Amino acid sequence: MEDIGYGLLDRNMIQQVTERWRHGGIGIVVLQLRHVNAAALDAVQLWMSQQSRLFWRYRMENEYFFFLCRIKSDRQMGLILKSAVSSLTNSLLNSARSSASLASTATEAGAEASAGAKEKLKPSFTIGTASASPSGIGRSAEAMIYHAIREAMLSMLHARMKEEDAEQPGIGNGEAWENAQWNSSIGIGVLAKAIPTFGIHAPVSNVAKLFESNTHVQGAVIVHQGRPVGLVMKEKMHQMLAGQFGLPLYWNRSVEKIMDDDSLVVDANIPVEQVAQLAMARDISRLYDVVTITRDGKLLGAASIRSILEWITNLRTEEARTANPLTGLPGNAAIQREMKQRIESGEPFAVIYADLDYFKWYNDCFGFSQGDALIRYTATVLQDVTGMLGASGDFIGHIGGDDYIVLTSCSVEETDKLCRSMIWRFNGGIKSYYNGMDVANVVDRSGNRIEQNGVSISLSVVYCDGSKDITTELISQAAARLKKQAKLLNGSVYVMGEVVEKHLGEGRIT
Incomplete structure (x- = not known):
């Protein structure tokens, strides 16, 4: 395995990618671990050691970006990606089985704690892929890599949507629009779902307790006088509190101190397709954040990226099916x-x-x-x-x-x-x-x-x-x-x- 880099879209990484394009492009594997633990990390490390075509990697919170190349005599990049994803999947699944086996051998006195540990050790994951080649005339290497990363992220999002239970309560289950008429000009308001709200002075502990008591809730909107002023996503808050001084530093402070005050807020009448473009143009760190929806400036609800992409996918499918x-x-x-x-x-x-x-x-x-x-x-x-x-x-x-x-x-x-x-x-x-x-x-x-x-x-x-x-x-x-x-x-x-x-x-x- 070649030297592994750690930057994403930095000068060294772009140079590494550009050098390998001449042999037929590169492949991108994006892995999202929804439960990061030692067993899952060991599985990823084992997989990396087996990938002779891996030349760059980068981690962003619980998402991992792997870049693979091919040499002149290699098979097509699509087959290389398929093989890499298959071996990564097997490695993660094997780690999950091993963790489950260890948890099941716990003593009866520690059975309850062991059950919790077993759940935490479960490496729930989603994988997306994309390939890139220097075929875009007039496009910079940075632009091509960026679009390939976005394609891989979208691939992962679609895979995650298929994995999740369509009947799961909470934001993004699609119940509000399942039987709606598909139309590209329909406003995002049709996807609005109820979302928990807190005032700007509410303590972080109250938000954390809500997230703990309701596993289906993924975020909360911070409001002031009925208007949304910020967003708190559960996953990001947990990562913040899990730090060395996270609990004593934030637990009793107001949620205003940790909220994202630059989240995506749109009016209910903006077309779904336009909102999808705005959402996918956000920084990768915000890609999964819900979209806050207002009407006349007041909070109406929120829509998940899953619900938005499902809407677009169904729209495209319907258009293709009925087009002349x-x-x-x-x-x-x-x-x-x-x-x-x-x-x-x-x-x-x-x-x-x-x-x-x-x-x-x-x-x-x-x-x-x-x-x-x-x-x-x-x-x-x-x-x-x-x-x-x-x-x-x-x-x-x-x-x-x-x-x-x-x-x-x-x-x-x-x-x-x-x-x-x-x-x-x-x-x-x-x-x-x-x-x-x-x-x-x-x-x-x-x-x-x-x-x-x-x-x-x-x-x-x-x-x-x-x-x-x-x-x-x-x-x-x-x-x-x-x-x-x-x-x-x-x-x-x-x-x-x-x-x-x-x-x-x-x-x-x-």
């Missing part, structure tokens, strides 16, 4: 959720249904591959124009085939401009999809030849002013009615109307 495979745009399930949310908000919005005219003719003439390219082109047009001229938070979905939907918060006048720009942009690029042919007519679904310069786009726009008791079904019916009007017109057109049958206008760019 051709364009990557959200599918029907996400479209329905987005529309329902806008209806429930009571704010005005417009629904733009877009579909291509004579797309079947195009497929028959130019083939399905070209047809797929035209589908993607149309999606790009809608995305680009909405991104430039639409409102913040506008939504673009792919219903299927050549049918799309745009939900926008633009006014009637702004939506009119949006539709005109979509048509102008579509017409400006469609000719490049005819392979140089001069198209003068097309064929409809009945086989009739019609004079028209190829494929056109029809937009059916339903405006919802937010004051009516509308449903997604009524919006769809209104769109179908407007679509029939649009199909009666030649060329690329848009027709606007309200949910009730009231014609607002139409436009065409030929």
